[in-house]
Amino acid sequence: MFLELLSLSDFRTYEQLDVRLTVGATVFVGPNGIGKTNILEAMGYLSTLSSHRVSSDAPLIRFGSERALIRAKMIRGGQTSSLELEINGSKANRARINRGNPGRARDVLGICRTVMFAPEDLALVKGDPGIRRRFLDELMVSLVPHHAATRTDYERVLKQRNALLKSSRGGRFTSGHEATLDVWDQHMAQAAARLLHARIDVLKQLEPHFARAYGELTDGSKAARAVYQSSLEITEDEDAKVGIQRGDSPPGRPVGSIEDTTLRYLEAFCTVRKKELERGISLVGPHRDDIQLVLGSAPAKGFASHGESWSVALSLRIGSYYLLCEDDPAPGATPVLMLDDVFAELDRQRRTKLAAIVSTAEQVLLTAAVLEDIPETLEARRVNVVAGGISE
Known part of the structure; x- marks a missing residue:
């Protein structure tokens, strides 16, 4: 599975953004706060109907706008799906599949499968039980x-x-x-x-x-x-x-x-x-x-080192990716893998090992403040993120 086109209207900081993508790895590069994560967040929302950063939809709508739109063209095993999700501030969200009539937002669930790891995922190990319950429910x-x-x-x-x-x-x-x-x-x-x-x-x-x-x-x-x-x-x-x-x-x-x-x-x-x-x-x-x-014989929370905690959280996401691949082993059905500024938090050895794992995915979307954070062994197309848009 891969995302061929992502279009955002009034989503977060973007009045309008159109991104064309291909199979393989793509890294969105730009300084912190420029809007790189917003792109991955939109893709993740299309998959789970929730954001990994906020608990409500209101912050997803660009300030001063009444609604946000996420449009995507997905290729799954040679079959193309066109999805449109309307996020409303004052009424129920709506979805449109293959340009059909608008329906319930949850009708899109299962069409676009993604797995995303972000710095916030450290809370899977160190945070409250509600964070772990939400992780399991979204995977479910x-x-x-x-x-x-x-x-x-x-x-x-x-x-x-x-x-x-x-x-x-x-x-x-x-x-x-x-x-x-x-x-x-x-x-x-x-x-x-x-x-x-x-x-x-x-x-x-x-x-x-x-x-x-x-x-x-x-x-x-x-x-x-x-x-x-x-x-x-x-x-x-x-x-x-x-x-x-x-x-x-x-x-x-x-x-x-x-x-x-x-x-x-x-x-x-x-x-x-x-x-x-x-x-x-x-x-x-x-x-x-x-x-x-649990790591060894001790709970990870309170006993694992910072590096171990990062590895545990990352392993939960990679394990989810493996499970989704196993659930649908058909050619071209693997989920889109997204890593938000992950390599900057890892030592060289873990960077190399992670690069080897993600390189097997059909499509990988990454963000990085500088391109040097991405291991050279992971060949990736570069997309520069600038204020309000992208520049290739």
């Missing part, structure tokens, strides 16, 4: 686009349940509240079970590729692992006691079917109901889970 949707609805359904139910819990604080919990909460417990348990199983299935697929990538980037002296930590497996934490630890369940693995897991969530909700009513929030569910990254 890339692999199985209908899981976008799985995640949305859970978030909708969680919001409604939290609103009910909040309204019941301070002794305002009546029999009517209790009956309503019982109903929302059922909805949330079902949605949580579906999301939990989807996440763990994706992590199970990712883990060997993550371990392989870390071995390729380093000297291989430490093994890298990723372990899913579900709130269903925790016997006691700082907020709630959930006495449902099952001895027959390996850490990070749900027991049995989705129906079994649904029942376990219902048990957990009963156990923590008093605490939830006091706090006014849901204390058990996928929104409180984490993915523990």
Whole structure:
């Protein structure tokens, strides 16, 4: 898969930008703050409907404009797809595929597959659990686009349940509240079970590729692992006691079917109901889970060096790339690989190893402040980024 044309209108700093690309590596070169990352961000948004830099869409729209447009022409296995995504500030985003009628934005999911690594990804190791959950959810949707609805359904139910819990604080919990909460417990348990199983299935697929990538980037002296930590497996934490630890369940693995897991969530909700009513929030569910990254026998967070943390974060992205390649091994279906100012953060040995890995991709898009940051072994077409546009 490769991007042949990318056109941006009122996206970030660009009033209008048109970039034609080819297979192989392309490096966007320019000083920091000139807008190199905006180009990769637009491509990533087309793939995931989210930005790796901000949590809302508003900053993506050029100041003073009402909407932004991302247009792309993709070549996948000899088949051409034309995509258009409209990002609106005051109404729902819209998408157009092959110049058809406008539809839902999420209709484009799965057509354009990308994997992007950026300096912000260091937070995958050092940051809060929510960052790791988001990483896993985005990979989950890339692999199985209908899981976008799985995640949305859970978030909708969680919001409604939290609103009910909040309204019941301070002794305002009546029999009517209790009956309503019982109903929302059922909805949330079902949605949580579906999301939990989807996440763990994706992590199970990712883990060997993550371990392989870390071995390729380093000297291989430490093994890298990723372990899913579900709130269903925790016997006691700082907020709630959930006495449902099952001895027959390996850490990070749900027991049995989705129906079994649904029942376990219902048990957990009963156990923590008093605490939830006091706090006014849901204390058990996928929104409180984490993915523990392990190097050797120690957690990467708090124990890994800065260089090791960079390698772990990069390995998660490269592992994702390997998994997406495995998911669709057809010729010309490999994802577009994007690296935002990555080589500047690596020592010479890791630069060389990373260059060898990315050179196998059909298309690689890179950014760099100076061309010297890119290893000579990685032959790349140069595109100079200037204020408001590009110059080749």
